[in-house]
Amino acid sequence: DSGVTQTPKHLITATGQRVTLRCSPRSGDLSVYWYQQSLDQGLQFLIQYYNGEERAKGNILERFSAQQFPDLHSELNLSSLELGDSALYFCASSGGELFFGEGSRLTVL
Amino acid sequence: GNSVTQMEGPVTLSEEAFLTINCTYTATGYPSLFWYVQYPGEGLQLLLKATKADDKGSNKGFEATYRKETTSFHLEKGSVQVSDSAVYFCALSPPFSASKIIFGSGTRLSIRP
Numbered sequence: 636d637s638g639v640t641q642t643p644k645h646l647i648t649a650t651g652q653r654v655t656l657r658c659s660p661r662s663g664d665l666s667v668y669w670y671q672q673s674l675d676q677g678l679q680f681l682i683q684y685y686n687g688e689e690r691a692k693g694n695i696l697e698r699f700s701a702q703q704f705p706d707l708h709s710e711l712n713l714s715s716l717e718l719g720d721s722a723l724y725f726c727a728s729s730g731g732e733l734f735f736g737e738g739s740r741l742t743v744l
Numbered sequence: 745g746n747s748v749t750q751m752e753g754p755v756t757l758s759e760e761a762f763l764t765i766n767c768t769y770t771a772t773g774y775p776s777l778f779w780y781v782q783y784p785g786e787g788l789q790l791l792l793k794a795t796k797a798d799d800k801g802s803n804k805g806f807e808a809t810y811r812k813e814t815t816s817f818h819l820e821k822g823s824v825q826v827s828d829s830a831v832y833f834c835a836l837s838p839p840f841s842a843s844k845i846i847f848g849s850g851t852r853l854s855i856r857p
Contacts, residue, residue: 637787677849678788678833691844725787732778733845735787 638662641726641736649744653714656739660707660728666690667709668733669701673722684709716743746771750834750848757824758856765819765851767808767834775836777801777810777817778845782831791819791832795839826855 638661648654660667669681671694680693684703695701698716703709713720721743727733751766769777776795780788792801797812806821817834831852837845 637789639787678847680845727788732790732793733788735780735789737785737787 637734637736639726639728639734639736641724641739643739644737645740645742647742647744648716650716650718652716652743653712654716654741656711656713656724656726656741658709658711658726658728658736660709660726661730661734664728664730664734665707666729667703667707668727668729669695669709669711670725670727671722672725672738673719678725681711713741716741718743746775746836746838746844746846748834748836748846748848750832750851752849753831753852754854755851756854756856759826760823761855763819763821763824763828763853765832765834765853767817767819767848769815769817769834769836771815771836771838773838774812775838777808778835778837779806779808779817779819780833780835780847782833782850784830788833824853824855826857829853829855 640659683691794810834848
């Protein structure tokens with residue numbers, strides 16, 4: 636158990652819809668990272684937050700957004716979903732090295 | 745820029761075989777190097793790491809040595825088990841910059857009983 640909690644574990648939705656993925660970091664970790672893992676593109680860094688502030692941005696689409704709340708949990712919002720957004724979305728927190736949650740598997744039909 | 749290249753999979757071995765998964769990197773300075781493992785249905789877990797040249801990381805029978813002269817960090821295990829079947833990711837991060845960690849494309853390992 637990494638101590639990073641992600642919900643939901645599985646999500647099935649339709650194209651054009653919007654979903655929110657939630658992440659609770661390990662106790663005491665201030666940084667949260669979001670990654671997308673798809674079969675054809677491997678592990679892609681999306682965005683990092685540190686203590687509520689955006690710290691780094693990777694290959695995140697404009698249809699996607701994220702935020703980190705005062706209690707340090709984070710949410711990743713995916714809108715206008717397309718078939719190609721189907722993937723595993725991982726959250727990780729860092730106190731020096733990365734600890735990953737078990738991921739949220741999104742299927743867009 | 746920094747990058748990581750690891751051998752493509754899938755790699756299929758018989759139980760008790762010797763394993764090597766190659767990883768080479770390009771980086772300025774002295775990055776930290778990592779191997780992560782992803783078991784089926786789970787997130788990535790740190791398997792081992794090395795933070796300076798000639799360091800050897802080890803865990804669960806796996807080893808990797810930070811070779812600055814060949815810019816490599818190959819993963820090895822002397823005798824694999826079925827339970828080692830997973831995807832293995834090589835990664836690097838600049839010193840003191842976990843946020844800039846870069847992952848390789850992953851190597852799927854399957855072990856036959």
